[in-house]
Amino acid sequence: MALAMPCGQKVSGEAIAGASKLRMIANIGAGYDNIDLDACNARRIIVTNTPDVLSEATADIAFALLISTARHVVEGDRYVRQGNWPHWQWNFLWGSDLHGKTLGLYGCGRIGQAMARRGRGFSMRILYHARHRIDAMIEKELQAELVDRETLQRESDFLSVHVPSTAETRHSIGKAELALMKPSAVIINTARGNIIDEEALVQALSGGQILGAGLDVFENEPKVHPALIGMSNVTLLPHIGSATAETRFKMAWLAAENLIAFLKGQRPPNLVNPQVLD
DSSP states (O other): OEEEEETTSOBOHHHHHTOTTOOEEEEESSOOTTBOHHHHHHHTOEEEOOOSTTHHHHHHHHHHHHHHHHTTHHHHHHHHHTTOOOSOOTTSSOOOOOTTOEEEEEOOSHHHHHHHHHHHHTTOEEEEEOSSOOOHHHHHHHTEEEOOHHHHHHHOSEEEEOOOOOTTTTTOBSHHHHHTSOTTOEEEEOSOGGGBOHHHHHHHHHTTSSSEEEESOOTBTTBOOHHHHTOTTEEEOOSOTTOSHHHHHHHHHHHHHHHHHHHTTSOOTTBSOGGGGO
């Protein structure tokens, strides 16, 4: 039996244990932290994902969050719709410039690099921190500079998260890391919610330690920290990074290709756990 499923659906070890005929899970999404991979490996169940095809759409939404948060787009829209706009005002909803500012990328894979290209279009300085240095030609194209974590936190005007969810990255942006950031900084997360310690983020935002946040993912989604709901300096989206018709179709198509390859006895093109075939 093979199973195709969206990335938001959890597949626990208990569920896997109860599916005695399960031989493959085709995850429709790039991340696969929703699947108990250890349980799959123990049962030699193949797991596939759908990388690459969602990189541009996710970078689009990350940059949309960046602009929206920096320029009070959602707050301004709500203000107009509620009929509260009496006249043009000199000192109302002042935001932050993007051009010439520093865009920091925590993780610089496909989506991070796509985000960097968008930042370059706004004449932003690009810093990044990743486990591995990106190819020298790509680094030159993006005019991106590899820095350590502390430098990334200290110098970024906009910090965008693009690392996968692992034991190493969980809560890797917490109280100490947020304390290093500028009070004028904005943090963007379109990766996974548990990378940021949500309670620490709430404290940093409410205490003026950082200026704002744009979030498409949450630590306990679909539940959102209640304090975030009432904050005007936070832009919230319901995990729609890849939600375009074109991208979601490509994701479903790629998942189908993975399934078909498996059913034909071939190696699926986007195999997450190749050790099960060894």
